[in-house]
Amino acid sequence: MGNPMKIRAANKDGVTEVKALISHEMETGQRKDSNGAVIPAHFIIELVAKHNDKVVLSSEFGTAISKNPYLAFKFNGGAKGDKISLSWKDNKGDTRTDEATIN
């Protein structure tokens, strides 16, 4: 399940900017532990952002996205109090959804 994401969404002049900090280890599967065993890959593969119920961004991630991924994007529209939700799914099938309201 992971830890909650930090989501900020602000509307300015009709454009909503969303910034999200997602808590995930994003293990690449290329590192080895102290015994030389490969640490299995564990990373977010898909992330979908929605404004109310409309998809505003769908992303696919590879292992090259940093640990605890940061994402910022903008979309036209949105109003104060509207809901923004972000959902991710990782390569082990784990998912998480968090919500925020636009300021």
Add this chain to the structure above:
Amino acid sequence: MNNQRRNVLKAGSGAALMGLLAAAGIITPGMALADWNKAAFDAKSMADTLKALGAEGPADSKDVQVTGPDIAENGAVVPVGVGTTLPNVTMVAILIEKNPNALAAAFTLPAGTQPNVQTRVKMGQTSNVYALVKSDGKFFMATKEIKVTLGGCGG
């Protein structure tokens, strides 16, 4: 006071809550998420990645910008952004030429979402970072070299 019982109760209510959320449709496994393009993310070279994305031979465009530091001290966290002034952008991708797998991220943008995305990536070594943009059904690309003084993929 039976502590174990307390814990069991706590765990039980947590699981019940999850069940409720799932039932209410707030958390649905395998939600309407995009299909992860395994071929593109598994591809090693730039050429293979572009092929897997169906974007062979993109045109260089000065209307596409890659933003990022000239020198990244820590390759594990390199802030990279892609922006463009091209119209009708439906897809934006970030590729790092010298990473084990070139494709870092691909974004699908519905109408109304601005073609301007920022994130943070890992870079194993100094490399060209490419921004790939699909505008009006055509692919455009821009590049920026980011020097890495400490790799982000080492053990």
